[in-house]
Amino acid sequence: MKIRFSKMHGLGNDFMVIDACSQTIALQPEQIRLLAHRQFGIGFDQLLLVERADAADVDFRYRIFNADGGEVEQCGNGARCFVRFVHEQGLTQKSQIVVQTASGIIQPRLEQNGLVTVNMGAPRFAPAEIPFVSDTQAGQYALTLTDATVMISTVSMGNPHAVQVVDDVDTAPVATQGPQIEAHPRFPQHVNAGFMQVVQPQHIRLRVFERGSGETLACGTGACAAVVAGIQLGQLTSPVTVSTRGGDLTIDWAGPGQPVMMTGPAVTVFEGEFDTALFSQTSPVR
């Protein structure tokens, strides 16, 4: 059976996007890992499935799978690609859509200038909502790693984030600390590990070691979480330009209880199809 897909990216955080409204598809984690593989498959950071919603006031359901095959709650760069995809595939004419994710409703809007703005919902901080093991709620927590203790802010943007402030993202220990933070026992569902350099109150540089995908060129929810953490620490003022290795995002947040607004690009690279016969071949991908 042939499955049609689009290959897309938001600031280099790349996606395989599948219309599951008109195609029947059920992928196992090992099949997603094969498709995500950059040599044996198509290659992507996340797989996005576009499904019809059950509720009348919701346009679509949005499912997100990391490259390791695990399903997750939220993806900011993917949300921007989502709205462009449903337009390009003729699935809707609406410029603003209401989308159900595993962690609630988000509302992406295609702007006249081609950028996409997404209402990502309000951030949450209670340890149980991250989830993060702590008896008390605080602005920052000391997290013990094998060779260092780092100060992190924890933020849920629907998915979990641990953000630390660093002097210079270029020399930050993303490759060594990222995997340790991601799988730290105090994060029972693992976490996305952000490394934020404050350039000015309205400009940060950011790298994120993503849960289930490794370091990506950009992370939309990571950018939201970093700006929220920086504002809570009194180091940032909204709106904030977030410079990632893949380009810039604008993040706007008016404070606790308010939604985070994210604006940035979404790009289609190519459309293609793969044959599910690929899955019957013996694969070296684990």
Ligand SMILES: N[C@@H](CCC[C@H](N)C(=O)O)C(=O)O
């Ligand atoms: N790249 C995404 C986040 C994707 C999910 C994340 N890796 C997780 O496991 O929560 C973004 O742009 O937000």
